Amino acid sequence: xxxxxxxxxxxxxxxxxxxxxxxxxxxxxxxxxxxxxxxxxxxxxxxxxxxxxxxxxxxxxxxxxxxxxxxxxxxxxxxxxxxxxxxxxxxxxxxxxxxxxxxxxxxxxxxxxxxxxxxxxxxxxxxxxxxxxxxxxxxxxxxxxxxxxxxxxxxxxxxxxxxxxxxxxxxxxxxxxxxxxxxxxxxxxxxxxxxxxxxxxxxxxxxxxxxxxxxxxxxxxxxxxxxxxxxxxxxxxxxxxxxxxxxxxxxxx
Amino acid sequence: xxxxxxxxxxxxxxxxxxxxxxxxxxxxxxxxxxxxxxxxxxxxxxxxxxxxxxxxxxxxxxxxxxxxxxxxxxxxxxxxxxxxxxxxxxxxxxxxxxxxxxxxxxxxxxxxxxxxxxxxxxxxxxxxxxxxxxxxxxxxxxxxxxxxxxxxxxxxxxxxxxxxxxxxxxxxxxxxxxxxxxxxxxxxxxxxxxxxxxxxxxxxxxxxxxxxxxxxxxxxxxxxxx
Numbered sequence: 436x437x438x439x440x441x442x443x444x445x446x447x448x449x450x451x452x453x454x455x456x457x458x459x460x461x462x463x464x465x466x467x468x469x470x471x472x473x474x475x476x477x478x479x480x481x482x483x484x485x486x487x488x489x490x491x492x493x494x495x496x497x498x499x500x501x502x503x504x505x506x507x508x509x510x511x512x513x514x515x516x517x518x519x520x521x522x523x524x525x526x527x528x529x530x531x532x533x534x535x536x537x538x539x540x541x542x543x544x545x546x547x548x549x550x551x552x553x554x555x556x557x558x559x560x561x562x563x564x565x566x567x568x569x570x571x572x573x574x575x576x577x578x579x580x581x582x583x584x585x586x587x588x589x590x591x592x593x594x595x596x597x598x599x600x601x602x603x604x605x606x607x608x609x610x611x612x613x614x615x616x617x618x619x620x621x622x623x624x625x626x627x628x629x630x631x632x633x634x635x636x637x638x639x640x641x642x643x644x645x646x647x648x649x650x651x652x653x654x655x656x657x658x659x660x661x662x663x664x665x666x667x668x669x670x671x672x673x674x675x676x677x678x679x680x681x682x683x684x685x686x687x688x
Numbered sequence: 689x690x691x692x693x694x695x696x697x698x699x700x701x702x703x704x705x706x707x708x709x710x711x712x713x714x715x716x717x718x719x720x721x722x723x724x725x726x727x728x729x730x731x732x733x734x735x736x737x738x739x740x741x742x743x744x745x746x747x748x749x750x751x752x753x754x755x756x757x758x759x760x761x762x763x764x765x766x767x768x769x770x771x772x773x774x775x776x777x778x779x780x781x782x783x784x785x786x787x788x789x790x791x792x793x794x795x796x797x798x799x800x801x802x803x804x805x806x807x808x809x810x811x812x813x814x815x816x817x818x819x820x821x822x823x824x825x826x827x828x829x830x831x832x833x834x835x836x837x838x839x840x841x842x843x844x845x846x847x848x849x850x851x852x853x854x855x856x857x858x859x860x861x862x863x864x865x866x867x868x869x870x871x872x873x874x875x876x877x878x879x880x881x882x883x884x885x886x887x888x889x890x891x892x893x894x895x896x897x898x899x900x901x902x903x904x905x906x907x908x909x910x911x912x913x914x
């Protein structure tokens with residue numbers, strides 16, 4: 436993995452909300468074609484990392500670089516980098532006043548100034564890939580949560596990002612819709628897309644991750660391959676965390 | 689049944705005069721609406737900013753407009769300020785000033801409400817797609833804000849049109865005043881004119897406001913799927 440080119444580097448980041456330190460001296464590198472899954476108890480700063488990677492969150496110390504280019508507060512550099520970094524949010528946040536197709540086409544046409552016809556063709560192709568081409572003229576509110584989230588993924592993909600960030604994309608979904616979204620992400624992983632995923636779906640994390648990062652209270656508690664982390668966790672905190680997803684069988688006395 | 693007193697309207701140019709009066713009412717309100725939109729939108733956007741001073745001033749302005757009856761405002765501007773500052777203000781201009789002052793305050797509050805009702809995530813997901821603040825505002829935030837603003841602002845427009853009936857108190861000859869004149873002039877020949885004429889005035893207000901309401905309904909329906 437280390438032979439591959441480093442795409443994103445989060446370098447010694449410290450992030451505080453007022454007095455509370457969310458992240459303390461946090462560093463992470465993501466390499467080309469790698470799928471990094473960040474897990475950890477809620478409030479440990481997982482989502483904040485993704486938001487920092489996309490420049491949505493100011494930091495007190497440290498820096499983020501993309502292929503060596505520094506992400507700073509300057510508008511030009513941040514928007515240029517955001518084009519290369521797709522982000523999908525928990526609450527999908529499609530634009531409610533635009534149709535599905537318009538949602539997908541807006542940024543490529545407006546931001547990347549690409550040819551409308553070419554973008555439309557690609558958008559339709561991507562929509563059909565996630566099984567939603569017949570919804571292209573519908574509005575977001577006419578879609579289910581799972582469908583909206585698939586559109587949000589397509590919307591990010593249509594920008595040709597080099598990295599995709601997924602921020603608890605299934606957390607707001609009904610259980611029966613989780614799979615249809617995760618399968619889309621799994622198929623992207625098979626294609627070799629570089630991704631950073633924050634999730635609470637442990638089975639999914641285990642299936643997709645090249646590398647698992649277990650975050651606790653703002654620092655990396657444990658890091659390893661999916662196999663290592665899920666089958667042979669080393670730290671006590673990780674064991675505790677993984678146990679919290681299983682239940683002991685009730686024995687009637 | 690008694691004579692409804694509509695016949696006076698067909699004497700001479702009475703109906704035309706009444707329509708002329710309606711035009712005066714609409715002119716005052718539409719010019720005021722224009723100012724209210726032009727000034728209320730930027731003011732409302734300013735009010736969404738975090739500055740305490742801006743908020744305090746806007747609050748004060750809004751409260752003044754809310755607690756003061758429009759008629760008192762009209763009297764202050766038309767009778768009061770003209771004496772104190774010695775300027776020359778015709779009644780129609782004074783009306784436009786007062787209605788703009790009122791409309792702008794209400795409009796800014798509606799605009800502020802519409803803007804803060806857009807979820808923060810809308811900004812974030814747009815920014816995450818690489819849009820700059822200009823594109824985020826004009827292609828994502830503004831269209832949604834306008835849709836939310838529409839019903840309430842149309843309501844404000846019709847309220848402003850209706851309230852122009854007050855401006856006759858400072859001598860503007862608008863539709864209600866014309867109606868009154870017609871009734872006065874025909875007091876002896878058609879004593880029932882009050883019903884017919886005021887009834888017609890009511891109808892004219894309806895004709896003035898109804899299309900605006902319909903337009904709003906149409907746009908709401910057209911945008912409802914979004």
